[in-house]
Amino acid sequence: MNILEENPERFFHGTVRLEHEGGRFHPLRFTAGQVAHYDSRNEALAVRVRCQAGQTVEFATDSSTVAVSGTAGTGARDYFSLDLEVDDYVSHPVFAEPAPLGDVAFTVWRQSEHEKRRMRRFCVHLPHVRKFALRSVEIEDGAVVEPIPPRGLKLLCLGDSITQGMQARHPSNSYPSLLARWLGAELLNLGVGGDVFDSRSLDRSLPFHPDVVTVAFGANDWHQNLDRDAVARNVSLYVETLRSMYRPGDVRIVVVSPIWAVDWAERRAGGTLAEFGRAIRDAAAAVEGVCAVDGFLLVPHDRRCFVDGLHPNDEGFALYAGGLMGVLQTLIR
Structure with a gap:
């Protein structure tokens, strides 16, 4: 089940606006006016304002698996990394150097067979120095999912x-x-x-x-x-x-x-x-x-x-x- 299929904005944090094109979500941290300003200055800045620095996808679920897919684009550095917090414990399930280009998919979390099924809080840290258009954040069909509200x-x-x-x-x-x-x-x-x-x-x-x-x-x-x-x-x-x-x-x-x-x-x-x-x-x-x-x-x-x-x-x-x-x-x- 792709949690982004319905009201995806509720899961994004650190995002000013969310563009949807070709089945992919492009989370942006700048206003349209700011992007136009950087686009007018030089190509390097135009790429960097479209990287997802500080942006996260956050939710609570009782799913036993979490997977992320999307399209990796160009960036400011030639490595691609995506982090995961589970109940505030940070792990680094995805790191690739050189950075991939094109469609990618990762299973970022799988519950141990010895663990009890329960609600957990997940925070996916999106790549900070590469462009990444999300296609899906997949959990098990029938699993409970809730967005994490913004902090005060x-x-x-x-x-x-x-x-x-x-x-x-x-x-x-x-x-x-x-x-x-x-x-x-x-x-x-x-x-x-x-x-x-x-x-x-x-x-x-x-x-x-x-x-x-x-x-x-x-x-x-x-x-x-x-x-x-x-x-x-x-x-x-x-x-x-x-x-x-x-x-x-x-x-x-x-x-x-x-x-x-x-x-x-x-x-x-x-x-x-x-x-x-x-x-x-x-x-x-x-x-x-x-x-x-x-x-x-x-x-x-x-x-x-x-x-x-x-x-x-x-x-x-x-x-x-x-x-x-x-x-x-x-x-x-």
């Missing part, structure tokens, strides 16, 4: 490739997904690899009303040789636009400057990455009700926490999330 706390994460989760081997290990799980929050991950502080990417019609917003850009701005005055102007415009979308007392905004990278001491137009990050924090903190966090304090300055000297590995992402978790817990008390 709403977390919106804005940022670049690190926010999207690039180089995390598993989608549930990106720092936004970890934060959402630890906070018990509903997540909308709007991270886009290659993105910068660009206020045009914000959309007031976004149908998601957050309690907490994290903003983490800067590495690409630095590599594009912006000077500190230029990035400060861009940060101010971005954060002021974001602040104007939400009332200060209702929504907490946290701006995180870039984390450490192996080339951090290289001098560019904006100085070193540490100096550039300070300019970002100063500009963000000047906006009322905004908390600025030094990203250099979140992840150890150790190559072993990184895949390529810039993007954290799964251990680095856990450290990033752990450091930011303390800040968010203080803000939402």
Whole structure:
């Protein structure tokens, strides 16, 4: 029985809109206006906004099997991974490198013959760095199935490739997904690899009303040789636009400057990455009700926490999330 055949929207989390074409469901985390904006900038961004970072399919069922099928498309990295939580226990049933292209099907869970049949909560984490159009989420015919309602706390994460989760081997290990799980929050991950502080990417019609917003850009701005005055102007415009979308007392905004990278001491137009990050924090903190966090304090300055000297590995992402978790817990008390 395919649970997506009737009212499929009720099972998707972290999804702004759901398109249905050719028997496949395309869950999207951006508005049509935002997608058009990224499409107009370059082809790489157009692919990345269509990846399912932070999106999940969640339900409770007494089925003894769960299977997922769909069409794997292009992406930002050449690996494909899909994670599963069963009653909050996370497993990684699907990982393929190189990534497949075309129709795929996976049995992601099968009840042990020694286990008693009962209702369990399932959360399927969709691929974060590849496009994936779902055809079905199959359970046994006649099994009971119920959608998991949205969580009360709403977390919106804005940022670049690190926010999207690039180089995390598993989608549930990106720092936004970890934060959402630890906070018990509903997540909308709007991270886009290659993105910068660009206020045009914000959309007031976004149908998601957050309690907490994290903003983490800067590495690409630095590599594009912006000077500190230029990035400060861009940060101010971005954060002021974001602040104007939400009332200060209702929504907490946290701006995180870039984390450490192996080339951090290289001098560019904006100085070193540490100096550039300070300019970002100063500009963000000047906006009322905004908390600025030094990203250099979140992840150890150790190559072993990184895949390529810039993007954290799964251990680095856990450290990033752990450091930011303390800040968010203080803000939402």
